[in-house]
Amino acid sequence: MRRCVVLLSGGLDSAVTLAAARASGYEAHALSVDYGQRHARELDSAARVAAQLGAKSHRTVALDLRAIGGSALTAATAVPKDRTAEQMAAAIPPTYVPARNTILLGLALGYAETLGASDLFFGANALDYAGYPDCRPEFLRAFENLASVATKAGVEGRSRFRVHAPLMRFTKAEVVREGGRLGVDFGLTWSCYDPAPGGTPCGRCDACVLRAAGFAEAGVADPAAPGP
Amino acid sequence: MRRCVVLLSGGLDSAVTLAAARASGYEAHALSVDYGQRHARELDSAARVAAQLGAKSHRTVALDLRAIGGSALTAATAVPKDRTAEQMAAAIPPTYVPARNTILLGLALGYAETLGASDLFFGANALDYAGYPDCRPEFLRAFENLASVATKAGVEGRSRFRVHAPLMRFTKAEVVREGGRLGVDFGLTWSCYDPAPGGTPCGRCDACVLRAAGFAEAGVADPAAPGP
Numbered sequence: 001m002r003r004c005v006v007l008l009s010g011g012l013d014s015a016v017t018l019a020a021a022r023a024s025g026y027e028a029h030a031l032s033v034d035y036g037q038r039h040a041r042e043l044d045s046a047a048r049v050a051a052q053l054g055a056k057s058h059r060t061v062a063l064d065l066r067a068i069g070g071s072a073l074t075a076a077t078a079v080p081k082d083r084t085a086e087q088m089a090a091a092i093p094p095t096y097v098p099a100r101n102t103i104l105l106g107l108a109l110g111y112a113e114t115l116g117a118s119d120l121f122f123g124a125n126a127l128d129y130a131g132y133p134d135c136r137p138e139f140l141r142a143f144e145n146l147a148s149v150a151t152k153a154g155v156e157g158r159s160r161f162r163v164h165a166p167l168m169r170f171t172k173a174e175v176v177r178e179g180g181r182l183g184v185d186f187g188l189t190w191s192c193y194d195p196a197p198g199g200t201p202c203g204r205c206d207a208c209v210l211r212a213a214g215f216a217e218a219g220v221a222d223p224a225a226p227g228p
Numbered sequence: 229m230r231r232c233v234v235l236l237s238g239g240l241d242s243a244v245t246l247a248a249a250r251a252s253g254y255e256a257h258a259l260s261v262d263y264g265q266r267h268a269r270e271l272d273s274a275a276r277v278a279a280q281l282g283a284k285s286h287r288t289v290a291l292d293l294r295a296i297g298g299s300a301l302t303a304a305t306a307v308p309k310d311r312t313a314e315q316m317a318a319a320i321p322p323t324y325v326p327a328r329n330t331i332l333l334g335l336a337l338g339y340a341e342t343l344g345a346s347d348l349f350f351g352a353n354a355l356d357y358a359g360y361p362d363c364r365p366e367f368l369r370a371f372e373n374l375a376s377v378a379t380k381a382g383v384e385g386r387s388r389f390r391v392h393a394p395l396m397r398f399t400k401a402e403v404v405r406e407g408g409r410l411g412v413d414f415g416l417t418w419s420c421y422d423p424a425p426g427g428t429p430c431g432r433c434d435a436c437v438l439r440a441a442g443f444a445e446a447g448v449a450d451p452a453a454p455g456p
Contacts, residue, residue, distance in 0.1 A: 031296070063291045068259070068339040099338035102378045106334045110327035111296040133383040142374040149370050150330045155361040 001027040004119035004164075005112045006055070007104055008032050010045030012211060013123035013167055015189045016175050018053050019182035020166040021121040028121070030055040031111050033104055035065040035097070041199060045190035052185050061107055065097065079194040081204040085213075101134035105143050105163065113151050118159035125167050125175070140165055172214025180220060187223035201226045229255040232347035232392075233340045234283070235332055236260050238273030240439060241351035241395055243417045244403050246281050247410035248394040249349045256349070258283040259339050261332055263293040263325070269427060273418035280413050289335055293325065307422040309432040313441075329362035333371050333391065341379050346387035353395050353403070368393055400442025408448060415451035429454045 006018045008030040021028045030050040034043055043060060050058035101124065108120045124135045133139065140163045147161035148154040154161060167175055179186060191211045192201035201208050203226040215222040234246045236258040249256045258278040262271055271288060278286035329352065336348045352363045361367065368391045375389035376382040382389060395403055407414060419439045420429035429436050431454040443450040 059295045061292060061295045064289060065338070067287045067289045068335065069342050097338070098341035098380075099334050099375075099378060102337060102374060103331065103334040106327050106331040107296065109330060110293070110325070113326035114297050133380060134378045136377070139374070139377045142370075142377050146330060146367070146370040146374050147327075149364070149367050150327060150362045152326075152361060 001025065002119065003027045003029060003056075003112075003115050003117040004121055005108045005115065005117055006030050006121040007108050007123065008046045008050060008055075008058070009123070010042035010047075010049055010190050011123070011207070012172075012179065012186070012189045012191055012214075013125055013175060014046075015049045015053065015184050015186075016179040016182065017121050017123040017166060018049065018055060019179065019184050021164070022054055023182055026119065026121075028053075028055045029111070029115055029117070030058040031108055032058070032060040033063055033107060034060055035063045035100070035103075041192075041195055042190045045188055048188040049185075052188055053183075059111070063103070063107075065100075065103075068098070079205050081194075081202070083206055083209065099134070101132075101139065102143070109147050109151065109161065112161070113153060116153075118153060118161050119164060120161065121164045121166070123167055124165040125170060127169070127171055137165075137168060140168075171217070172210050173217035176214050176218035176220050180218075185223075186220075189224060191224075229253065230347065231255045231257060231284075231343050231345040232349055233336045233343065233345055234258050234349040235336050235351065236274045236278060236283075236286070237351070238270035238275075238277055238418050239351070239435070240400075240407065240414070240417045240419055240442075241353055241403060242274075243277045243281065243412050243414075244407040244410065245349050245351040245394060246277065246283060247407065247412050249392070250282055251410055254347065254349075256281075256283045257339070257343055257345070258286040259336055260286070260288040261291055261335060262288055263291045263328075263331075269420075269423055270418045273416055276416040277413075280416055281411075287339070291331070291335075293328075293331075296326070307433050309422075309430070311434055311437065327362070329360075329367065330371070337375050337379065337389065340389070341381060344381075346381060346389050347392060348389065349392045349394070351395055352393040353398060355397065355399055365393075365396060368396075399445070400438050401445035404442050404446035404448050408446075413451075414448075417452060419452075 004026040006021050006028050008014045032046040126136050153159035191207040193205040193207050194202045232254040234249050234256050236242045260274040354364050381387035419435040421433040421435050422430045
């Protein structure tokens with residue numbers, strides 16, 4: 001069975017991406033990165049999601065991005081609330097973490113080299129994250145080019161690294177439907193950027209708003225939705 | 229004054245690279261990464277080198293690469309000793325850290341975005357590190373291409389990121405001569421992969437062997453050389 005590395009945040013998109021990798025017949029090694037994000041709750045979710053979806057292994061790399069600042073997810077900047085779809089699409093949001101996906105894919109690439117894998121799975125989505133430059137297909141192609149010259153396996157001609165982003169063109173509703181089809185337990189996933197002290201999703205940050213809209217459009221009840 | 233980010237390990241090459249960035253007129257922001265390397269002594273050296281060479285700031289990002297294994301620098305594999313130049317050149321050594329420079333440059337890129345800088349300085353060298361795929365010019369060009377599509381500044385057309393590697397074509401002796409010319413205090417730098425418990429360089433790992441040969445060829449005494 002071919003091995004792959006799946007970047008697993010514990011959110012909805014990465015859970016469905018792991019399920020897609022498994023459905024394509026890969027032995028999946030899940031990798032989470034604890035980068036000092038405020039919503040560390042995601043990492044607990046990642047462990048549960050990895051187990052539910054039959055990942056062969058799950059590891060977490062600690063990386064303290066607070067030293068390089070620059071994002072509402074890692075620094076002392078307010079997470080925006082109650083934004084409309086238009087507001088989200090208008091500009092790169094303050095929750096954008098500089099070069100985050102370059103760093104995450106770099107870690108996945110290093111782990112893949114250690115495992116002898118040449119397939120990376122990544123829950124990037126070009127529609128819901130239009131404001132994030134490192135969620136676009138051209139970014140993933142540039143990373144594949146880099147990977148082929150950056151690694152032992154690439155240089156020795158043994159591997160051509162591929163970054164699979166099966167959700168790239170999906171709307172959030174399509175992500176929900178695909179997750180349902182592939183047996184993802186949505187109750188284990190976590191999306192909120194800014195949970196209340198008791199550990200409930202805030203329901204108002206961009207991630208909560210997009211998630212709620214996706215479930216509503218798909219006509220699926222979200223078992224992890226905040227109570228009324 | 230234009231800002232740049234300099235990856236600073238505390239070794240000889242990165243110290244001379246920082247000196248070159250300063251000599252080119254940049255306001256230099258030094259970035260070190262504590263990636264669980266055995267030779268943490270390097271990080272103390274980095275702080276001293278940053279101060280001596282007039283870096284505007286110096287930050288250290290903690291990243292525990294041990295979770296993804298794969299190298300004698302981060303895992304429980306022996307550091308090779310007493311290898312000849314031919315042995316070093318013959319194959320990628322066990323001290324190669326998978327995708328290390330992709331990860332380091334990714335962090336430097338994120339920090340550059342936070343600072344509004346678009347120049348990265350990196351002590352890569354294609355001659356002494358012939359066995360490392362991610363020390364070659366084609367790797368750096370692929371990273372520049374990635375950076376231009378991965379970032380806010382790149383996408384908005386405000387920056388074309390450049391990775392400067394002023395030592396790329398230098399022999400180790402030329403690095404020593406350039407460092408001397410630029411006023412680097414070599415006694416502050418640290419190269420050894422596997423220091424003795426008392427904190428003395430081993431004198432036998434690849435880094436020590438290359439360093440000693442470089443100083444000898446340059447006809448310069450190394451103030452940090454292990455005693456007789």
